[in-house]
Amino acid sequence: MQILNTVSDLRAVVKAWRKAGDTIAFVPTMGNLHAGHIDLVNKAKASADRVVVSIFVNPTQFGVGEDFLTYPRTEQADQEQLLGVGTDALFLPAVTDIFSSDAATAITVSGISERYCGAFRPGHFSGVATVVCKLFNIVQPDKALFGLKDFQQLTVIKTMVRDLNIPVDIIPVETVREDSGLALSSRNGYLSVAEKQVAPELNRVLRVAKDAILAGQLSIAEIEQQALATLEKFGFKSDYFSVCRSQDLTAATLEDKEIVILAAAKLGKTRLIDNIYFSKGV
Numbered sequence: 001m002q003i004l005n006t007v008s009d010l011r012a013v014v015k016a017w018r019k020a021g022d023t024i025a026f027v028p029t030m031g032n033l034h035a036g037h038i039d040l041v042n043k044a045k046a047s048a049d050r051v052v053v054s055i056f057v058n059p060t061q062f063g064v065g066e067d068f069l070t071y072p073r074t075e076q077a078d079q080e081q082l083l084g085v086g087t088d089a090l091f092l093p094a095v096t097d098i099f100s101s102d103a104a105t106a107i108t109v110s111g112i113s114e115r116y117c118g119a120f121r122p123g124h125f126s127g128v129a130t131v132v133c134k135l136f137n138i139v140q141p142d143k144a145l146f147g148l149k150d151f152q153q154l155t156v157i158k159t160m161v162r163d164l165n166i167p168v169d170i171i172p173v174e175t176v177r178e179d180s181g182l183a184l185s186s187r188n189g190y191l192s193v194a195e196k197q198v199a200p201e202l203n204r205v206l207r208v209a210k211d212a213i214l215a216g217q218l219s220i221a222e223i224e225q226q227a228l229a230t231l232e233k234f235g236f237k238s239d240y241f242s243v244c245r246s247q248d249l250t251a252a253t254l255e256d257k258e259i260v261i262l263a264a265a266k267l268g269k270t271r272l273i274d275n276i277y278f279s280k281g282v
């Protein structure tokens with residue numbers, strides 16, 4: 001595995017692969033890799049000749065008072081895992097390699113970026129869209145793989161790629177979960193032992209809400225209210241629990257067929273997100 005720290009080094013490697021006719025799949029990450037990331041890398045390997053993984057804790061997607069400084073950085077362990085699954089190149093830039101101090105350009109994917117997580121983390125999705133666009137320009141992959149756990153992030157990125165005609169196929173990959181149902185996340189490491197026992201309730205409540213929608217006996221507002229009340233009973237402080245159309249993440253009605261339920265809630269100081277998506281009547 002080649003480890004590249006600068007944009008020019010990464011570009012030189014990619015250029016040589018391109019010359020040889022190789023296709024390239026890209027997995028952008030912020031490190032602290034878990035089985036969900038490794039699943040992305042394995043799927044990337046199965047879909048292209050070469051796999052590039054980036055590890056970059058992007059300061060522009062963290063808000064004031066968020067965990068940028070304390071975000072888990074486990075570079076050595078990450079490198080070993082990536083080597084173990086046959087990653088071809090690891091891009092490990094410094095913040096100054098990605099953002100010059102006089103950078104004047106940012107990407108805003110309006111509408112979708114302001115709802116749900118965007119409402120609670122102003123500027124977050126602009127930070128994500130900007131860094132992902134820059135990484136796409138640097139790596140120039142044929143395809144890029146993203147986890148469905150971050151459903152809103154995935155939708156923001158798909159919208160950006162469509163609107164800016166970025167020639168990258170976005171491949172969504174299923175969320176990897178613990179046996180308890182808890183979605184794997186680097187932030188799970190912040191949970192105390194007691195919180196870890198409770199955290200899977202978020203996924204359970206999502207599944208209950210899905211069943212209620214399929215049963216069709218309650219309104220969407222009632223289903224959302226019940227879910228919020230259950231989460232509160234378990235000690236979560238919810239940011240939102242919203243039944244949406246999976247296509248554009250606008251509020252769903254009971255007539256909609258393609259549904260995603262998005263949820264974000266704090267357990268202690270840990271903010272968890274999860275979702276469940278399904279088709280009705282299939």
Ligand code: PAF
Pocket residue numbers: 028029030056058061128131132150153
């Ligand atoms: O999902 C993440 O890890 C990050 O938001 C991403 C896509 C790597 C951009 O920094």
